[in-house]
Amino acid sequence: MIVRFLSAVLPLITIYQFSFVVKLIESKSPLEPIIWSVVWIFVVRLLDNFLRIKSTTRLDHVISNISFDVHNFFLSDLKTQDKEERHAIIQAVRNFADAVIISLRLIKQPGVDSLVSLIVIPSILFFLDFQIFILTISYILVYYFIDNYTTQRYSHLKDILNTKTETYYAKLQDSNDYDLEQVTYTRHHRRLTRWSNTEWFTLQNIAVFFYSLILLYLITLVNQGTKEISDLVLIIGYVSQTQTLLNSLSEIKDSFADMFVGLEHLAKNTQVSAINLDDLI
Numbered sequence: 001m002i003v004r005f006l007s008a009v010l011p012l013i014t015i016y017q018f019s020f021v022v023k024l025i026e027s028k029s030p031l032e033p034i035i036w037s038v039v040w041i042f043v044v045r046l047l048d049n050f051l052r053i054k055s056t057t058r059l060d061h062v063i064s065n066i067s068f069d070v071h072n073f074f075l076s077d078l079k080t081q082d083k084e085e086r087h088a089i090i091q092a093v094r095n096f097a098d099a100v101i102i103s104l105r106l107i108k109q110p111g112v113d114s115l116v117s118l119i120v121i122p123s124i125l126f127f128l129d130f131q132i133f134i135l136t137i138s139y140i141l142v143y144y145f146i147d148n149y150t151t152q153r154y155s156h157l158k159d160i161l162n163t164k165t166e167t168y169y170a171k172l173q174d175s176n177d178y179d180l181e182q183v184t185y186t187r188h189h190r191r192l193t194r195w196s197n198t199e200w201f202t203l204q205n206i207a208v209f210f211y212s213l214i215l216l217y218l219i220t221l222v223n224q225g226t227k228e229i230s231d232l233v234l235i236i237g238y239v240s241q242t243q244t245l246l247n248s249l250s251e252i253k254d255s256f257a258d259m260f261v262g263l264e265h266l267a268k269n270t271q272v273s274a275i276n277l278d279d280l281i
Helices: 002-026 031-075 083-128 130-172 179-224 229-267
Strands: none
Touching: 002 031, 002 083, 002 229, 031 083, 083 130, 083 229, 130 179, 130 229, 179 229
């Protein structure tokens, strides 16, 4: 896990290296130090790729085993009255297991990168330019509160869709008369998709607004001679990374919503597992 966190830091170092190359070009430095700076960027990127692949591959094996553990845990003592009920419960377990695996994979990458960036980038911007730091924190807070609201609505729609999914697959595997269930599933899936599009469109427009505001502020400082172009490249590089990390965290949050909805469906079913899950509802 330490290797994974180290690989998450290296892209932030690359942003600084790139701005340093721009600074050398600005100051009309000899070609040799510029070439060596580019070589070091290449070395850091190679190291990043090596560490990232090494760490994520190990985590893939762990996540794969967790998928089996989830199915075994909930289905080991499953007893149902009929086949339709059994199919519905198995589908509910699949919904939960799929959400768990997707969440873990997102945490593996890019979740770890996002967490590291969320801690490191504001600290860097605080020392580079306090005004940019304030704008970035404002951006993060606005993004968070809007994302929190949209995720609550997403959870409600996902809960309905999971119910329709369980009903559809239960009927599909036990009867040929599943047209109504299919139409109902498709209608609710369309509702969820439309809301996801609205959520993503809103969040990305917030990102564009703050990104443009920060870029305009930096261009003004460059024109005034307060900042160099290399400073603009450095700061805007970290601000761009902020949008990437927030999008990743938003995706993880939606995936967690899927997981909790799936878990609630299992907790409400007394036929699943040998333990009482009432405290999870």
